[in-house]
Amino acid sequence: MKYQPLADISPYLPQWAEISRIQKLTESERLFEMHLADGEPLGHKPGQFIELSLLGIGEAPISISSPPGVENSFELAVRKVGNLTSAMHRLKVGDRVGIRGPFGTHFPVDETQGKDILFVAGGIGLVPLRSFIKFVLEHRRDYGEVTILFGARNPSEQLFLDELEDWRRRDDLRYLESVDRPDPNWTGHVGVITTLFPYIHVDPSKTYCVVVGPPVMYRFVIVEAKAKGIPDTHIFLSLERRMKCGLGKCGHCQINHLYVCQDGPVFRYSDIFDLEEAL
Amino acid sequence: MALQIIEKSDLAFFVQNLMDHFQLEGVQSKGQSVYGQAFFYGTIRSPAELCLDFDCTVMPPKKYFLPPQEALFRFQTGPSPACFECRPNKPLVIFGIHPYDLKAISQMDRVFAAGTPDPHYLARREATILIGIDPTHVAPRSFWASMEAAVVSSGFDLMMTDLGANYIVETGSEKGKALLGDYAKVRPATSDEVRQRVSQRSHIADMGQKRGLTFPKREIPILLQHSLTSPLWEENATKCLSCGTCNLVCPTCYCFDVWDDMELNLTQGQRLRRWDGCLLSDFARVATGENFRGTRTSRYRHRFYRKGQYLFFGILDDVACVGCGRCAAFCLPDIADPVEVFNRLKEKLN
Ligand SMILES: Cc1cc2nc3c(=O)[nH]c(=O)nc-3n(C[C@H](O)[C@H](O)[C@H](O)COP(=O)(O)OP(=O)(O)OC[C@H]3O[C@@H](n4cnc5c(N)ncnc54)[C@H](O)[C@@H]3O)c2cc1C
Numbered sequence: 001m002k003y004q005p006l007a008d009i010s011p012y013l014p015q016w017a018e019i020s021r022i023q024k025l026t027e028s029e030r031l032f033e034m035h036l037a038d039g040e041p042l043g044h045k046p047g048q049f050i051e052l053s054l055l056g057i058g059e060a061p062i063s064i065s066s067p068p069g070v071e072n073s074f075e076l077a078v079r080k081v082g083n084l085t086s087a088m089h090r091l092k093v094g095d096r097v098g099i100r101g102p103f104g105t106h107f108p109v110d111e112t113q114g115k116d117i118l119f120v121a122g123g124i125g126l127v128p129l130r131s132f133i134k135f136v137l138e139h140r141r142d143y144g145e146v147t148i149l150f151g152a153r154n155p156s157e158q159l160f161l162d163e164l165e166d167w168r169r170r171d172d173l174r175y176l177e178s179v180d181r182p183d184p185n186w187t188g189h190v191g192v193i194t195t196l197f198p199y200i201h202v203d204p205s206k207t208y209c210v211v212v213g214p215p216v217m218y219r220f221v222i223v224e225a226k227a228k229g230i231p232d233t234h235i236f237l238s239l240e241r242r243m244k245c246g247l248g249k250c251g252h253c254q255i256n257h258l259y260v261c262q263d264g265p266v267f268r269y270s271d272i273f274d275l276e277e278a279l
Numbered sequence: 280m281a282l283q284i285i286e287k288s289d290l291a292f293f294v295q296n297l298m299d300h301f302q303l304e305g306v307q308s309k310g311q312s313v314y315g316q317a318f319f320y321g322t323i324r325s326p327a328e329l330c331l332d333f334d335c336t337v338m339p340p341k342k343y344f345l346p347p348q349e350a351l352f353r354f355q356t357g358p359s360p361a362c363f364e365c366r367p368n369k370p371l372v373i374f375g376i377h378p379y380d381l382k383a384i385s386q387m388d389r390v391f392a393a394g395t396p397d398p399h400y401l402a403r404r405e406a407t408i409l410i411g412i413d414p415t416h417v418a419p420r421s422f423w424a425s426m427e428a429a430v431v432s433s434g435f436d437l438m439m440t441d442l443g444a445n446y447i448v449e450t451g452s453e454k455g456k457a458l459l460g461d462y463a464k465v466r467p468a469t470s471d472e473v474r475q476r477v478s479q480r481s482h483i484a485d486m487g488q489k490r491g492l493t494f495p496k497r498e499i500p501i502l503l504q505h506s507l508t509s510p511l512w513e514e515n516a517t518k519c520l521s522c523g524t525c526n527l528v529c530p531t532c533y534c535f536d537v538w539d540d541m542e543l544n545l546t547q548g549q550r551l552r553r554w555d556g557c558l559l560s561d562f563a564r565v566a567t568g569e570n571f572r573g574t575r576t577s578r579y580r581h582r583f584y585r586k587g588q589y590l591f592f593g594i595l596d597d598v599a600c601v602g603c604g605r606c607a608a609f610c611l612p613d614i615a616d617p618v619e620v621f622n623r624l625k626e627k628l629n
């Protein structure tokens with residue numbers, strides 16, 4: 001295979017990235033480890049996303065699921081829902097894809113140093129949140145207490161099983177999980193993610209809450225976080241919207257005067273709580 | 280450069296010269312629209328085709344900078360996949376743009392240059408020479424005077440005013456100056472003619488006042504601040520057809536969709552962008568089915584907020600409506616008219 005290098009001349013032109021590892025996460029989700037073909041690091045921060053392109057099929061915004069690492073590789077976890085994501089699931093190790101980005105805002109990795117963090121992930125929301133969780137665990141001594149709440153619809157939709165197992169065992173973090181609909185083998189907690197809140201204790205004076213999940217989840221989780229005394233300025237969330245450019249131009253991702261592709265996807269709750277169409 | 284005069288008898292000479300040296304685009308009269316004679320921008324192939332006393336064109340000139348569909352790049356798949364950039368640079372002269380449309384172009388220039396500049400828009404814009412013309416007629420639904428777009432002092436290469444016997448021409452750029460110098464027969468305007476231009480322009484501004492806001496334009500963002508829950512949105516939106524015409528004809532609507540188009544050989548294709556519209560029902564819908572503006576009311580209201588507030592606070596520091604009235608004229612249920620909506624909101628608030 002021969003690939004022509006792409007000059008950095010238009011923000012719409014993708015760069016090539018080569019897939020180095022593929023892992024099946026669930027029936028519908030796959031993890032792709034890849035690196036830019038020119039060997040450069042992607043240069044992202046936890047919470048940012050890229051536009052993933054397959055020539056002839058199109059583009060889709062996908063979160064970078066891994067923290068910036070020593071190696072120049074990065075990971076994307078893709079759920080098969082339509083054209084591009086299904087085509088992605090047919091790719092093999094060694095295949096190349098197009099990448100634009102990284103785009104958008106990132107999780108507050110610096111602001112939360114020395115603070116306690118409550119991570120709340122619903123379903124595939126774990127994919128973007130994982131970049132921050134792993135970052136914190138890699139720099140464990142820079143952060144205070146770590147609590148992770150993870151809710152999935154059913155046990156077969158749990159992602160990153162090895163990592164969940166690691167979190168269950170670690171004594172430097174608290175991990176609680178729930179499923180909405182258990183299967184016969186499930187021995188854990190049953191219920192929507194908010195039903196885990198009575199089991200946790202937070203010190204509101206030094207806790208940050210970082211939430212990523214499906215749109216319906218935010219309102220309910222935020223009520224719980226506020227009930228624990230966490231101020232709006234210490235609640236962060238990552239929003240999904242339709243995106244076509246990543247450049248603040250095409251208008252698809254707009255929430256009032258904000259463009260989720262540029263001003264988000266990570267928002268401080270106090271910046272958006274009063275925006276009509278945000279949550 | 281001082282104001283210049285082109286005699287009416289010398290206009291054809293200028294137009295012919297421009298046709299010989301550039302691709303010349305201008306306004307043509309083609310049949311009837313719902314509001315009388317219909318005017319369109321198109322390629323001028325003889326001086327007689329160029330119309331300068333139009334009231335308003337059906338479509339704004341935005342297609343010259345943001346074509347309804349354009350390739351962002353071409354690509355090939357197969358054993359050696361590659362992308363090839365398409366950078367438009369065809370030089371163009373557009374002859375006959377009204378002040379409100381010039382103002383809209385200036386706003387789009389800022390939008391596409393903001394943040395990460397859009398090389399496609401900017402390349403087209405760079406390659407284009409704009410010749411403005413002050414209006415002689417006002418379209419029935421226009422309200423550009425109250426949007427402070429009756430006259431413009433920048434955003435053109437040349438700006439012409441019809442003084443009856445001749446055209447008086449202001450130069451707005453080096454390109455415009457060169458155009459006059461190379462291709463037109465001109466003489467300096469007399470002080471009488473300069474005075475005539477001033478009075479002609481105040482006459483135009485008066486003509487444009489026939490319809491308008493009942494309050495100053497700069498109050499629109501604050502008016503909207505208080506109107507989010509107004510019953511007017513739903514009242515009007517129940518009649519909305521979600522057809523997107525109001526987006527299509529608007530000189531300051533620029534949202535686009537991006538998708539890949541493959542040739543029949545399945546190895547070559549292009550990534551295209553095409554106009555999209557926030558009034559269309561799937562505009563904010565994501566693949567998992569969630570639609571972030573799923574109701575007609577939310578989509579209908581969004582357009583007014585985007586024009587009157589979001590872009591104002593975001594990039595423009597101005598209302599992104601220039602009062603051309605095209606949306607009002609072409610909305611079938613007649614609910615898209617900004618001046619109507621803003622005035623009614625103001626009434627309800629008082
Ligand atoms: C910031 C961000 C981060 C994301 N991170 C991830 C991630 O890490 N992993 C992941 O799996 N997903 C992620 N997503 C979601 C992902 O972008 C979508 O699942 C993906 O766009 C689906 O593309 P598709 O071609 O497979 O789907 P298709 O349904 O084929 O959609 C193709 C395109 O058409 C649009 N479309 C959808 N429905 C319609 C319709 N009814 N009519 C017209 N057009 C339609 C879509 O928006 C998409 O752009 C993220 C989204 C955002 C905004």
Ligand code: SF4
Binds near residue numbers: 610613
């Ligand atoms: S407001 Fe009028 S023009 Fe706009 S989408 Fe609705 S019906 Fe169509």
Ligand code: SF4
Binds near residue numbers: 530531586617
């Ligand atoms: S909103 Fe309507 S009147 Fe205003 S610029 Fe757009 S088309 Fe013209």
Ligand code: FES
Binds near residue numbers: 245247250251254261
């Ligand atoms: S994705 Fe186009 S404006 Fe945000």
